[in-house]
């Protein structure tokens with residue numbers, strides 16, 4: 374077994390997207406700051422409705438997957454295929470944009486806390502133009518593993534021990550083979566997780582504090598920053614004195630060129646120009 378350690382820290386930057394939703398972006402905060410296959414990680418979290426009330430009105434996507442994980446609050450997704458999905462606390466929406474989706478993501482509340490993550494996962498060239506797909510996964514369908522040292526792990530994608538998440542479990546692997554865990558640890562508790570060798574991985578603490586690795590090589594990372602891990606096949610996370618809440622995300626790199634223009638992520642400039650033409654003439658969202 375080769376332990377993974379901290380390779381580098383990608384701090385999150387305050388930014389806004391949609392119609393002015395305030396958020397913090399780490400992966401993807403700057404052009405080229407990808408961690409193949411992950412294009413972007415946004416954390417949104419606020420008690421102030423003014424920071425989220427305008428939501429994300431209708432906009433397109435092509436060429437990748439968007440994964441929205443709600444911690445607090447309610448959002449509603451609507452898309453051109455007629456899907457309507459309400460996303461509540463602890464729920465996940467896993468959307469495969471494929472050749473094209475036009476959707477909106479709007480708050481279903483006018484007050485209170487809104488908090489969660491949106492992760493963008495790239496698709497390989499062979500899958501970028503497949504038909505769009507969409508899954509709403511309520512909190513009750515996300516298994517929770519109790520840890521011996523105190524704490525829990527919610528398995529959104531991938532496998533922890535014998536427990537598989539609703540996405541990318543045993544027997545239904547996605548092309549990027551993602552692992553997506555939400556980890557809660559008591560002060561000083563440890564969590565060790567297997568991560569396939571060759572996959573890229575990062576951890577993002579959103580509450581409390583965290584150190585990555587063991588013994589002399591253990592390194593603390595700040596909250597609200599992505600800690601990219603070195604290669605290996607296992608990682609140990611240890612909570613600081615105030616406990617920890619963090620997401621651990623890993624996936625198989627695609628190794629293809631990435632050309633991004635806003636919500637379109639393709640392999641070449643020509644494909645981006647085609648996506649813009651298809652959006653403008655209304656064919657992006659039509660069946661192939």
Ligand code: FE
Nearest residue numbers: 429432434439
């Ligand atoms: Fe979107």
